[in-house]
Amino acid sequence: MTETDGARIEAHDVWRRYGHGKRTFDAVRGVSLTVHPGELFALLGTNGAGKTSTVELLEGLAVPHRGRIRLFGDLDPVTDRARIRPRTGAMLQEGGFISHLTVRETVEMWAQLTSRPRPVDQALELAGLPHRTDVMVQNLSGGERRRLDLAVATLSHPEVLFLDEPTAGMDAEGRHATWQLIRDLRERGTTVLLTTHYLEEAESLADRLAIMHRGRIAASGTVSQIVADHPSTLSFGLTGRSVHDLPVDGTAVEHNGRVTVTTSQLQKDAARLLVWAQEHDVTLDRFTARPASLEQAFIDVATGTDAQRQEEPA
Template sequence: MTVTLIGAHGTVKTFFYAKPNRPRTLTITASVQFCETSKSPQIGNIQGNLKFARARRTQIKVCGILGSGFLSVIGRARIDRSPHFEEGSMSQVESTHIQVSDVWRRYGRGRGTFDAVRGVSFTVRPGQLFALLGTNGAGKTSTVELLEGLAAPSQGSIRLFDGLDPVADRARIRSRTGAMLQEGGFISHLTVRETADMWAGLTSGPRPVAEALDLVGLAHRADVMVQNLSGGERRRLDLAVSTLSRPELLFLDEPTAGMDAEGRHATWQLIRELQEQGATILLTTHYLEEAESLADHLAIMHRGRIAASGSVSEIVADHPSTLSFGLPAPWTVHDLPVSGEAEQHHHRVIVTTGQLQKDAARLLAWADDHDVTLERFTARPASLEEAFIRVAGDAGARRQEDDE
């Protein structure tokens, strides 16, 4: 369940899990994101007891890096209001759902060894959607398989849910995670409903099969055999199966591969809804538009290493924007008042700049002062696709230099 609080320090999103303790009492443990500014959310904790008194109102103690206070609670943990969080000397408590530290994955032995993953490190906080991008063979799937506990890293460490090992603690992790693989391996002569029923029988506390199929838009195809599904419909069945357990942590490996545009956008909306319900999601994708639309944080892999990481805006900000326009004679690029690099091809000028707004304003003012028409004037910020191509190219060039 996701609860949103409005307090003195901004919006507070809590993702919590409650288990029966004694009649009319629930024990609450929560991870709290204090979204104080536009900076990355900070993490704190909630712990306490929720008692259903006649007034259906109670309080639970809040401790976090912004200080401490009490939250007023109504009914089944719907937050009514929150007081001011006073600044205090509380120690910082960082919570993680994925912690990857200097992880390597090696295939083969002796001279035939190949390192598919080379010293990868990243962290995923509760409630985040983290996208892992990369060229073919970059090591994305090899990394995700390590996170899922399908293999142990050759070197380094992976911890899920604040300290659990994906391999050694698999029994404790399994019920809390879901995975959508690139290939589901379904039995072709079973129907969609029979397939979901089979997987539900292997899942602890699954959601109803009808609900799972309706969630991904396959309710009307429930009696169709898997072999008669389109590629996009099979991916939606993969997604339905991966969410049967209502996982806290969901791995999505190329979730919209093979889908048409309508199916992709519908799946994106479903992924957003799962995140809003409190799920932490790790996504791998070849669709840069998908990562740009969904990800809170992303990393770009190239040849087994992370070449760049950050939010979409942070990664794009490191790459230049462009201005393009037609420049009539006798004017040349040497007459233009821009800080960026300008190139002229026939009568068309392209300016690459790190100061898009300022250079655009200077150009338009100059054109107005000199009565010049800049035909088909276009200002375009850097895109994730451009940043991706540049990052992958730069990483490849550095690797070639290292090899030499």
């Protein structure tokens, strides 16, 4: 079996171009990814990284300038849209609802356009909106509109669900409730691809993720795989000793009396430092150990540190 056998979503060397002539801009530049059945795959990136442009290609809302996309094995999201649509759900950044309809009327209208929809009351319950059924859309908060988007996106019991910034505008309670709904859908076998700005969201939900930068995938894998490529840090105040005395394999830098050790062996270097300090009666003031994190990996990608690291000679 190859890596893409049985894939729910497969993209290979996909490009998306805007404009013509001298005004062309490639928002997506050679993106390749595979999402397997029942998997939750997250796309991270700063504003303008190409996340939404990529998702719109996968959904069939635009034709790629170059490359190949397939859903459910061999279906093209554009030419086979009629066969794909009943099996997928999509939560876009903007729902485009009619402002003077109520929440219930909105879901009822979409249910009439959906093959084998779940009951309206069930959809509203799942999205946490049963207490807002008679409220007009124009009077909903931003977070409540996102919940309404989610209610509509999950009406058809989708096999594949696209979620573009699903918790944007939600308060902490609404965000965590939405996370639980997404987990429940995945446990029932739904394959989910989501974009998000929230690193905590990706860490909490994703089986695998990719970090996009300037239209490309700069890093991908599980959280642990991505984090493994980034160093941990030790930090402490040091007086009466030089950084050259420190028994660490990592790189030690002193600034304003405080030392930062960058290391790929956090536990070993931390243990060595503490034993050395005990034996030499040295105080490591406000000693802290910080493991590598998704946040640091994201920052390195966003600031171009990863690209610089790749270009440096071995």
